[in-house]
Amino acid sequence: MAYNKGTSLNPREEKDDADELRMAVKEVICENHKERLQYEEALIAITVDESLKRYCERIGRPDFWGGESELLVLSKLCHQPIIVYIPEHEHTKGGWGSGFIPIAEYGSEFGKGLKKGKPRKVVRLLYSGRNHYDLLV
Known part of the structure; x- marks a missing residue:
């Protein structure tokens, strides 16, 4: 999102922003029952693999990496369009x-x-397998 705004972040700022976004997801999903109900699709994605309690313990750790459920929450929470891609060679016959x-x-x-403000630029991510995403520019 910073890139789309033309803002350059140093590694420390990038880490701080990531931590802030992770904590925002944790607050919505783990600490606010009323707000959590607005993210049913993310809750389903989370609880397919683990209990909500376990997820809430894990998301609080700084080594937690987000995946689809976090993208679902952040897109809605930040009013941010996000598109995830894979390399074409992974999809085409012959590689x-x-x-x-x-x-x-x-x-x-x-x-x-x-209705309010201008449309947001899309954040484009490259899915590199097993919950690993890179910014696609």
Whole structure:
């Protein structure tokens, strides 16, 4: 999101921003029962693999890496459209191709005309397998 605003972050600022976003997800999912209900799709994604209690313990740790459920929450919480891609060669027969294929989209309603403010630039992420995402620029 900082990149889309033209802001450059040093590694420390990047870590601090990531920690802040992780804590925002934790607050919504783990600490606010009323607000949690607005993120049913994320709750389902979380509880497929583990209990909500266990998830809430893990997300509080600084070594926690987010995945689909966190993208679901953050897109809605930050009014941020997010598109996740995979390398084309992973999808095409024979392993050739140099482009990217979109595999998931979150918060698309925030990339179009909004009632308040202007549309948000899409955050584009490259899915590198097993809950690892890189910024795609």
